[in-house]
Amino acid sequence: MNDNVTSQQKLLPRLFREEYTKMTAVLYRHFGLKHIEIAEDIVSETFLKATETWSVQGIPKNPAAWLYVVAKNKAKDYLIRHTIFETRVKGAINLDELQFESDFDFTQQAIDDSQLAMIFAVCNPSNSIASQICLALQILCGFSVEAIASAFLTKTETIKKRLLRARKNLRQDNFQIKFLSEEAIQSRLDVVLKTLYLLFNEGYFSTSNDHLIRQDLCSEAIRLMLVLIESPSTNTPTVNALMALMCFQSSRLEARANNNGEIILYEQQDKDQWSQELIEKGNHYLIHAFSGAVHWQTKYHLEAAIAYWHTTPTNNDKWEHILQLYNQLILIEYSPITALNRTFAFAKVNGNKQAIKETEKLQLTHINHYHALLGYLYADTDLNKSIAHYSQAISLTKSASEKKTLQKEIERLNKTQY
Amino acid sequence: MKEFVLIFRLRDHADSKPSPEQVRERMNWLAGLAAQNKLADKGKSLSISNAKTITSDTIVTDGPYTEIKEFISGYMLVKTDTIEEAVELAKGNPILKVGGTVEVREVLAISYSS
Numbered sequence: 001m002n003d004n005v006t007s008q009q010k011l012l013p014r015l016f017r018e019e020y021t022k023m024t025a026v027l028y029r030h031f032g033l034k035h036i037e038i039a040e041d042i043v044s045e046t047f048l049k050a051t052e053t054w055s056v057q058g059i060p061k062n063p064a065a066w067l068y069v070v071a072k073n074k075a076k077d078y079l080i081r082h083t084i085f086e087t088r089v090k091g092a093i094n095l096d097e098l099q100f101e102s103d104f105d106f107t108q109q110a111i112d113d114s115q116l117a118m119i120f121a122v123c124n125p126s127n128s129i130a131s132q133i134c135l136a137l138q139i140l141c142g143f144s145v146e147a148i149a150s151a152f153l154t155k156t157e158t159i160k161k162r163l164l165r166a167r168k169n170l171r172q173d174n175f176q177i178k179f180l181s182e183e184a185i186q187s188r189l190d191v192v193l194k195t196l197y198l199l200f201n202e203g204y205f206s207t208s209n210d211h212l213i214r215q216d217l218c219s220e221a222i223r224l225m226l227v228l229i230e231s232p233s234t235n236t237p238t239v240n241a242l243m244a245l246m247c248f249q250s251s252r253l254e255a256r257a258n259n260n261g262e263i264i265l266y267e268q269q270d271k272d273q274w275s276q277e278l279i280e281k282g283n284h285y286l287i288h289a290f291s292g293a294v295h296w297q298t299k300y301h302l303e304a305a306i307a308y309w310h311t312t313p314t315n316n317d318k319w320e321h322i323l324q325l326y327n328q329l330i331l332i333e334y335s336p337i338t339a340l341n342r343t344f345a346f347a348k349v350n351g352n353k354q355a356i357k358e359t360e361k362l363q364l365t366h367i368n369h370y371h372a373l374l375g376y377l378y379a380d381t382d383l384n385k386s387i388a389h390y391s392q393a394i395s396l397t398k399s400a401s402e403k404k405t406l407q408k409e410i411e412r413l414n415k416t417q418y
Numbered sequence: 419m420k421e422f423v424l425i426f427r428l429r430d431h432a433d434s435k436p437s438p439e440q441v442r443e444r445m446n447w448l449a450g451l452a453a454q455n456k457l458a459d460k461g462k463s464l465s466i467s468n469a470k471t472i473t474s475d476t477i478v479t480d481g482p483y484t485e486i487k488e489f490i491s492g493y494m495l496v497k498t499d500t501i502e503e504a505v506e507l508a509k510g511n512p513i514l515k516v517g518g519t520v521e522v523r524e525v526l527a528i529s530y531s532s
Contacts, residue, residue, distance in 0.1 A: 324442070327449035331460055339453035346446075361454050 012054075015063055016047055020142040023071050025114035026106055028139075029177050030075070033121055033170050036139070042078060046071045068106040075104050115140070115227050116234065117177040120184055123192040124173050131166040132195045133202065138163060141220040151206060151213045153398070185233055192228070193242055193300065196221050200246050204253075211257055218253060222246050229285075241289035241300040247282035248307035251275040257401075265405070266310070279311045302329040319348035336362075340369050344376075352377045368396035372406060379413060387413055419497050421458050421525040422504040426511070427488045428518045443512045451496065451507055461494030488519070495525065 020043060027039035049070055050063075060066040122135050137143040137151070145163065149156040176184065203217025225243045228234040255273035256264050286304055290296055306325045309318055326342035339362055347355030356377050364370035375390035387410050394406045436444070451457045466489055471479050491513070498504045501522060508520040 324445065327445050330449050330452040331457070334452060334455045334457075339455070342449060342453055346450075358450060358453075361450070363454070 011059060011063070012051065015067075017142060019064055019067055020047070021115070021140060022111045023067065023106070024139070024142070025118045026104065026110055027071070027075060028121075029114040029117055030104060033173060033175060033177060036167065036170065038078065042071060042074045045074055072104040072106070112227060112230060113180070114177075115224075116231050117180045119192055119224055119227060120180060120188050121170065121173070121175050121177050123188055123195045124170060124175065125188070125191050126169050126173065127166045129195065129198060131162050131169075132191075133199050134159060134162050135166045135170065136195055136199060136224075137217075137220070140224060143216075147213060147216075151202060151217055180233070182233065189234065189236070189239075193238065196224055197242060197300070199224075200249070204249055215253060218246070218250055222250065237289050237292060237294070237296045238298050238300055240285045240291075241296070241298060241304045244282045244285035244289055245300060245304040245307050247278045247285060248304065248311055251278035251282065251311060274311065282308065282311070297328070297332075299329060299332050302326075302332070319345055323349050336364050336367055337369065340364065340367075340373055344373060347377055352380055366396070368393045368402070371396065375406075375409070383413055383416070419499060420501075421495055421497050422501060423523050423525055424461075424494050424496060424504070424508050424511070425490055425521040425523065426492045426513050426518060427521065428491045428513065428516070429488055430517065440512060440516075447510050447512060448494075450510070456496050456498055456507060458495035458497040461492060463492040464490055466491070491518070 023043045023046070024039050027042055028036055031038045046067055050067060054060070054063075118140060119136075122139050123132055127135065134148055134152075137148050138145070143151075145156050145159050148154075148163075149159045152159065200218055200221035203214045203221065206214050206217070222243070225239070225246060228239050229243055251274050252266075252269065254275065255269040255271070256266075258264055282304075286308055289301055289304060302325050306322055306329070309322050309325070312318060323342070323345040326338065326345050330338050330342055340359075343355055343359045343362065346358050350358075356374065359370070359374055359377060362370065371389040371393035375386050375393060378386035378389060390406050390410050390413075394403050394410075397403055397406070448457070448460060452460075469480070473479070496504050496507055498507065501524060504522050508522055511520055513520065
C-alpha cells in the first residue's frame with residue numbers, strides 16, 4: 001500500500017501533465033470552441049477518478065489507455081445526458097439520427113491533428129499577443145493560472161482576467177477546428193509562429209527567477225513546434241527556421257545559469273555544458289529551413305543563422321558573419337534588443353572605441369541592456385564610465401539574477417582599479 | 419517626426435558597381451541607421467543602363483541625362499525631427515567617399531482637400 005502511494009505520487013503529476021493536453025485537445029475538437037470548458041471538466045473528472053481508483057486498486061498496466069477509456073465514457077455520458085435534456089426540452093431531435101461517429105479517437109494521429117488544430121485556434125489574432133501566450137500556456141500546455149502568473153511575474157488576478165477575456169473571444173470565434181483548412185493555415189501561421197517564438201523567449205529571457213518554470217516554457221514551445229514540423233501541412237522552411245533557432249538557444253540553457261540561477265554571460269560559459277545533441281538537431285532543422293529554390297530570409301531564418309554562429313568556435317570571420325546577419329535583421333524589423341545585439345557584434349568586428357560611438361547614437365537610455373553594453377565597452381578604457389553605466393543598468397533591471405551578475409562585474413572592475 | 423528622402427547621385431558609372439568592401443560599408447551604415455530607428459524606407463537602387471527619359475513633347479531618349487554628368491543611383495527615406503539631423507545621417511553614407519552626392523529633401527504630406 002505504501003509502495004503504491006509513493007509510486008503513484010511520482011507518476012501522477014508527470015502522467016497528468018503529459019496526457020492532459022492530449023486529451024483536452026481531442027475533446028476540444030469534438031465539442032468545439034464554444035464549449036471548451038466541457039472538455040476541461042471531463043478531463044479533470046477523469047484525473048479525479050484515476051486518483052481515487054488507483055490509490056485503492058493500484059496503477060493499471062497502461063495508465064494512459066486507462067485514462068482514455070474513462071475520458072471516452074465520460075464524454076459519451078455527457079453527450080447522452082445532454083441529448084436527453086435537449087430532446088425533452090425541444091423534442092426536435094431524433095435519437096436515431098444522433099451519431100457518435102467520431103467516437104473520441106485517442107490514436108496518435110487524432111491527438112496530433114487535434115493539437116495542431118488547437119494551436120491554430122488559440123493563436124487568434126483578435127486576442128492581444130500577451131493573451132494568446134497565456135491562453136496557449138493554459139489550453140495547449142495545461143499550465144495552472146499560478147504557474148502562468150509566476151512565469152510572467154504578474155498577479156494571478158491579472159492573469160485570470162486576461163484568460164477570461166481571451167476565452168470569451170475564443171468562444172465567439174468561428175474558427176473551424178474539426179478540419180484545419182489550408183486557408184486557415186495560410187492566414188494564421190505567422191501569428192502561430194510569433195506566439196510560439198515569444199513563448200520560447202519568455203522562458204529563455206524571462207525575468208522570473210524560477211529556473212524550472214523558464215525551462216518548462218522553452219520545452220513547451222519546442223513541443224508545440226514539433227507538432228507543426230510533424231504535420232506535412234505546416235512543415236515549412238520558416239517553421240524549420242524557428243525550430244532551429246529554439247534548438248540552438250536551448251543548447252545553452254544549462255550553461256547559462258549557475259546553481260543559484262544567476263545568468264552566466266556567453267563568453268564565460270562552460271562550452272562543454274552546451275548540449276551537442278540540441279546543436280545537431282538545430283543543424284538538421286537549419287538545413288531544412290534553407291531548402292528549396294526560394295531565397296528564404298525571414299527574421300527566423302536570420303536569427304537561426306545567428307544562433308548557429310554562436311554555437312561555433314570563434315574564428316576570424318565569425319563576428320563579421322554575425323554582424324552582417326544582424327544588419328539584415330534590423331532592416332526587416334526594428335527592435336531595441338536587435339539594435340543592441342547588433343552593436344555588440346559591431347564591437348567585435350570594429351573594436352570597442354568605434355562601437356561606443358555607434359551605441360551612444362541609439363539613445364536607449366531607459367533600457368538596462370543599453371547601459372550594460374556601454375559598461376562592457378568602456379571597461380577597457382574608462383573605468384569610471386564603465387562602472388557608472390553598470391550601476392545604471394542595475395537600477396533599471398527587475399531581474400534579481402541580472403542585478404547580481406552586474407554587481408559582480410562592478411566588483412571585478414573595482415579590484416582592477418587598485 | 420518628419421520624413422526626408424535622401425537622393426544619391428554619382429558622377430562615374432564605374433562607382434555604380436561597388437566592390438564587396440563598399441557594399442559592406444554601405445550595409446553597416448544603413449543598418450546603423452535602422453538601429454537608431456530612423457529608417458523609414460530603405461529605398462531602392464536605380465538602374466543606369468535600363469533607363470529612359472520622357473520630355474514634354476513625348477520624345478523618349480535613352481538613359482538618364484547623358485549630357486549631364488551626374489545620375490541618380492538610388493534613394494531612401496529617413497525619419498528625424500529636423501533636416502539638420504537628416505543631414506547628419508546622410509554625412510555617414512560611403513557614397514561621399516567616391517565623389518557622389520546626397521540630396522536631402524523633406525517629404526511633404528499631400529493635401530487633397532485644397
